[in-house]
Amino acid sequence: MPDNDATVPDPGxxxxxxxxxxxxxxxxxxxxxxxxxxxxxxxLVLALGPSSDGTTELARDLAAADPRIRLVDNSAAHIPVGLxxxxxxxxYATIIRVDAHSELSPGYAARALATLERSGAANVxxxxxxxxxxxxxxxxxxxxxxxxxLGGGAYHGGTEEGEAESAYLGVMRREVLDEVGLxxxxxxxxxxxxxxxxxxxxxxxxWFDPQLAVTYWPRESWLRLARQFRATGAWRGExxxxxxxxxxxxxxxxxxxxxxxxxxxxxxVLQATRVIGGVLSVVVSALVYLPLLAYVLLVLAVACSPxxxxxxQRLWTLAVLPTMHLSWGLGFIGxxxxxxxxxxxxxxxxxxxxPLP
Numbered sequence: 001m002p003d004n005d006a007t008v009p010d011p012g013x014x015x016x017x018x019x020x021x022x023x024x025x026x027x028x029x030x031x032x033x034x035x036x037x038x039x040x041x042x043x044l045v046l047a048l049g050p051s052s053d054g055t056t057e058l059a060r061d062l063a064a065a066d067p068r069i070r071l072v073d074n075s076a077a078h079i080p081v082g083l084x085x086x087x088x089x090x091x092y093a094t095i096i097r098v099d100a101h102s103e104l105s106p107g108y109a110a111r112a113l114a115t116l117e118r119s120g121a122a123n124v125x126x127x128x129x130x131x132x133x134x135x136x137x138x139x140x141x142x143x144x145x146x147x148x149x150l151g152g153g154a155y156h157g158g159t160e161e162g163e164a165e166s167a168y169l170g171v172m173r174r175e176v177l178d179e180v181g182l183x184x185x186x187x188x189x190x191x192x193x194x195x196x197x198x199x200x201x202x203x204x205x206x207w208f209d210p211q212l213a214v215t216y217w218p219r220e221s222w223l224r225l226a227r228q229f230r231a232t233g234a235w236r237g238e239x240x241x242x243x244x245x246x247x248x249x250x251x252x253x254x255x256x257x258x259x260x261x262x263x264x265x266x267x268x269v270l271q272a273t274r275v276i277g278g279v280l281s282v283v284v285s286a287l288v289y290l291p292l293l294a295y296v297l298l299v300l301a302v303a304c305s306p307x308x309x310x311x312x313q314r315l316w317t318l319a320v321l322p323t324m325h326l327s328w329g330l331g332f333i334g335x336x337x338x339x340x341x342x343x344x345x346x347x348x349x350x351x352x353x354x355p356l357p
Contacts, residue, residue, distance in 0.1 A: 009174050012041035012092030013109060018074060018082030020049030022100035023058055025217060030062055030069070032103040038110060044098075045090050047074040047082030078344070080183035080191040087174070087182055095177060097169040097192075102128075103215040112171040115209045122176040122204035123196060125167025126212020135312035139320045140218040140225060142309065148302055149324060164208035165248065166196040171212075176204055188344060189235030197246060222319065224347035226327045231345040233328035237335020254329030255336075257295065261326070264288050 015033045019026060033044050046059050048071055063069040072089045074082035087095055094116070096109060108126075116124045130144035143149030170192060180198045187194045196206045219225045233254065240247050267288050270276040276284060302308070303317040335343070 009093045010041070010091055012043070013038060013094045013096055013113070014087075014090030014092040014174075015042065015044040015096045015098050015109075016047070016083055016086035016090060017044065017098040017100055018047045018049065018079050018086070019051070019055055019059060019100045020074075020077055020082075021051045021053045021055055023051070023053045023055045026055055026058055026100050027062065028103055029098060029100050032105075033098055034066060034068065035106065036104060036109040037107065038113075040113075041092065042109075043068050043070060043091060045070045045072060045086040047072050047086040049074045049077040049082060078185065078188050080185045080187060083191070084182045084185060087177060090174070093174050095170075095172045095174050097172070099169060099214075099216070101217050102169070103217075105213040105215065108212055108214065109171075111209070112212055115207065115212070116171055116173070119207040119209075120205065121163075121207035122173050122199050123167050124171045124207045124209055124212070125164070125169060126209050126214060128168045128216045129213050130216045130218055132218060134220065135310060136222070136316045136320070137218055137220055138309055139313045139316035140324075141216075142307070142313075143302075143317065143321055143324060144216070144218060146302070148298065149321065159210050161209050161211075162207070164206050166193045167206050167208065168192075169214060170196075176202070187235065187239070188340065189232050190239050194239060194243075197243065219347050222323065225320065226323050227347040228345050229324050229327035230331035231343050231347075233331025234335035234340045234343040235331075236328075237332040237337075238340035240332075240336055241339060251332070254325045255332045256329070257325050258329035258333060260288070260292055260295075264292050 017029065017033075022029075030044065030046075036042070046063070046069065048056050048059055050056075059069075059071060063071050070089065072082075072085045074085055076082075083097065094113065096112065098104065112124050112126070115121075128144070130141035132138035132141040176199060180195070180202050183191050183195050199206055219228050236247070236251050237255075240251070267276065267284055271281055271285075299318060299321050302321060303314045308314045308317060331343075
């Protein structure tokens with residue numbers, strides 16, 4: 001529903017950032033925002049969740065040191081709730097979403113504003129360039145940047161500018177956000193995709209510009225990564241329940257892998273107990289095991305490719321790629337069958353992050 005309380009905002013740029021347990025990343029993210037060169041007035045609105053790692057105290061110190069930083073409360077700790085709180089508190093006509101786990105490249109905002117004007121779009125996004133420090137995080141980042149890892153969405157490495165299904169983070173016209181009703185606070189993950197669906201349904205365009213780049217720092221541990229992907233998959237399953245085939249076909253690949261693994265396990269038991277034998281066993285093995293073998297070979301090929309990095313990074317790739325796919329797929333199946341319910345990204349709660357250099 002449209003935001004009936006909206007007023008006409010002043011010309012300028014409002015950066016909005018939901019923050020929860022991001023002490024190790026927050027200052028770098030904030031610096032990348034404040035360093036943007038603009039000819040318009042700008043502000044940064046931080047929506048503070050109930051952090052347990054000192055993030056709130058750091059945010060208050062940053063705000064005390066720079067009047068461009070403003071703080072709002074996000075006691076619910078959910079991303080879309082925080083985004084809406086920051087947008088409602090903002091003063092300017094252009095909204096630029098920023099993630100506390102990301103850093104804007106120099107010139108990002110100025111380029112985005114020019115693209116927004118040139119394209120006539122309602123929302124503009126660019127490339128999410130994942131990066132890492134440890135061998136584990138570098139392995140995750142490499143897979144984020146690869147079509148094999150996250151399915152080939154434009155913002156994971158596209159090179160052609162043009163209309164898009166969604167936009168990473170997003171540089172948005174406030175008037176359009178007010179028109180379509182801001183973020184849907186019932187969607188805890190995939191909220192950007194859902195918002196962009198409504199933007200497109202309202203007759204506006206979403207635009208991809210590969211010259212826009214944002215550095216993203218992935219989760220730092222295997223468990224946190226698995227939790228993140230399970231939650232994301234669950235909410236994609238919820239979006240499939242709500243919007244059906246408006247979701248791209250690529251979202252169905254990870255759950256298909258989960259089903260294949262489950263079927264292979266059942267077939268293995270049936271073969272071991274001789275319930276299935278003879279010619280039938282050969283036929284079933286070809287149908288089930290060969291696709292699974294092909295996937296294993298794909299994982300090995302990705303890990304052993306020339307861009308695979310050092311030995312530890314390659315070994316982590318062998319674990320990370322199946323973890324991303326299977327965790328996401330398991331979450332997706334649960335989301336489709338039961339709905340996402342109160343599923344949250346537990347990797348964001350009560351964590352300790354390794355400080356950035």
